[in-house]
Amino acid sequence: MSGIKQPLFNLGPALHLKLVLLIVLSIALMIADQRLTILREARKTLQYVVYPVEILASLPKRTGHLLGDTFSSHAQLLKINHNLRQKNLLLQAKLQKFNALSHENAHLRQLLNASSHTKAKVKIAHLVSIDLDPYSQREMINQGQHDGVYRGQPVIGATGLMGQVIQVGPFNSQVLLISDPASSVPVIDTRTGLRLLANGTGQPNTLNVRSAPYNADIHTGDLLSTSGLGERFPPQYPVCRVTKVERKPGDPFAKVQCQPTAQLDRYREVLLLWYYPSHKPSQSMPPFPHRNGKRQ
Structure with a gap:
């Protein structure tokens, strides 16, 4: 009769029988796997077939890890580069100050050398x-x-x-x-x-x-x-x-x-x-030129 709906799952005795048969078959396969070598060879053969599937299944995960490591390494490199730039600027500033002090020191030595030529x-x-x-x-x-x-x-x-x-x-x-x-x-x-x-x-x-x-x-x-x-x-x-x-x-x-x-x-x-001429006392102050060029 077309009006009678069939159940989606068959819950009769045949389903329970199938479950029992599958459990017995699984136990038999486990025992055979432990006792017989022929199943081991079959399992190795099946691994060649299953390996590409495992690779494809794990590809998204590996890609995610690779991209994460790449972005993480790039961010670390940017941070390291920024820190190195700051250190470089500080070192350049210190180097400029060192060069300035070195030139000043050399000039002071020249001044002292010039002063050694006079007894004043x-x-x-x-x-x-x-x-x-x-x-x-x-x-x-x-x-x-x-x-x-x-x-x-x-x-x-x-x-x-x-x-x-x-x-x-x-x-x-x-x-x-x-x-x-x-x-x-x-x-x-x-x-x-x-x-x-x-x-x-x-x-x-x-x-x-x-x-x-x-x-x-x-x-x-x-x-x-x-x-x-x-x-x-x-x-x-x-x-x-x-x-x-x-x-x-x-x-x-x-x-x-x-x-x-x-x-x-x-x-x-x-x-x-x-500087004081020998015939003048040290308190003497000689005249000096004014801004307009005249002496006072």
Whole structure:
């Protein structure tokens, strides 16, 4: 009859009988597997058939582990790279500071070597600030009246004369460099003994000598040093070296350009020199040039 529905599972005695038969068969197979070798060989043969299926079944899991390890390793490498970059920046900063200290140490040795050429009292001073006027060549140092600094005091560098003190405060002093337009230094040509006057131009690498006669024996490469005239600067300190000599017909003077031997626009340390001529007491303070070029 078409109206009668058949049960989905057959729950009759045949199902129980099948279950019992399967259990007995399983027990028999286990006993045979332990006692007979033929089933072992069959199991090995079946493993060749089942192995590809196991590989395919485990492939998603292995792929997941591989991707996880890859992303984890990439993240660790990024973190390690970031840490190494930070350490590299710190090491570079320390290296720059070390190089700066090394250069400063070498410059201080040069200053001390320069001071060994004089018997006068010397003291190292540090640069505090510079004059921002583009036409002025003046610096502020960290030594003042409390340190015994006086107006007109010579200031030298490791390789030559730098200038003189023109203003003295309690703790700081202003230095007029030899390249300032208001500066004039009596010099002498160490090769010929010719007396000249080196004037500042406002540029730290150029001085002018306007007092050289047209037929003066002066050539490129000559070294000009302090002559000691005027008793402002001690004699025989290098000032500049001649870089250009130009003679024009009809002009009674030769145009001479020099380059200061001292590096006026470098370093932060200078050397103060206590210089007093033998016939003057140490308390004397020679006049100094004013900003307008006149002496007071």
